[in-house]
Amino acid sequence: MSYSELYNKTVGIVGLGNIGRWVGKIVRNGFGAKVVYYDRVEIPLTISELIPARAVSLEELLRVSDVVCLCVPLNAESDKMIGKPQLDLMKRSSVLINICRGEVIDEDALTACLREGCIAGAGLDVFTKEPLDGRSELLTMEHVVCTPHMAGVGWENVERRIVSVWSNIEATLRGDVPSGVVTATKRAKQFE
Numbered sequence: 001m002s003y004s005e006l007y008n009k010t011v012g013i014v015g016l017g018n019i020g021r022w023v024g025k026i027v028r029n030g031f032g033a034k035v036v037y038y039d040r041v042e043i044p045l046t047i048s049e050l051i052p053a054r055a056v057s058l059e060e061l062l063r064v065s066d067v068v069c070l071c072v073p074l075n076a077e078s079d080k081m082i083g084k085p086q087l088d089l090m091k092r093s094s095v096l097i098n099i100c101r102g103e104v105i106d107e108d109a110l111t112a113c114l115r116e117g118c119i120a121g122a123g124l125d126v127f128t129k130e131p132l133d134g135r136s137e138l139l140t141m142e143h144v145v146c147t148p149h150m151a152g153v154g155w156e157n158v159e160r161r162i163v164s165v166w167s168n169i170e171a172t173l174r175g176d177v178p179s180g181v182v183t184a185t186k187r188a189k190q191f192e
Contacts, residue, residue, distance in 0.1 A: 012065030
């Protein structure tokens with residue numbers, strides 16, 4: 001697998017919620033990447049200006065991105081949202097990163113795409129069935145990095161996660177909206 005830097009590359013973020021925004025900030029401010037995003041929910045201009053990022057259709061994002069990062073919640077609209085037709089739109093030199101839910105990708109279509117060299121590689125932290133079967137072809141591909149659904153876990157952040165959980169329990173008991181929840185109601189309330 002060959003490596004290249006993110007500087008001046010286009011990173012497409014599918015889902016500009018909390019995680020998608022962090023990814024956008026890091027690749028833009030830390031690595032000098034251009035950022036485009038697709039989200040089926042309208043993102044307030046103030047948020048997209050912070051990155052800065054340009055809203056595009058999913059099809060355009062897949063066509064122009066050097067790196068596609070999936071950051072969407074799993075729901076009826078996102079289940080298998082990346083299948084063969086979407087993978088066929090991507091550049092042969094692009095890389096697909098999935099840090100949200102395994103079911104967002106049609107794994108069979110992705111495996112075939114990678115086997116045929118339709119895209120350059122993939123970074124997968126989540127899978128349709130977890131743990132990933134040890135006989136999965138994805139584990140044998142040199143241009144695929146698989147991690148066991150633990151990209152955000154580290155000893156350094158255990159205390160922060162515990163504080164966040166208790167804070168959300170207390171907010172819920174008070175009748176407030178917990179932090180980190182991405183819903184139309186929360187977004188509307190957050191930006192009134």
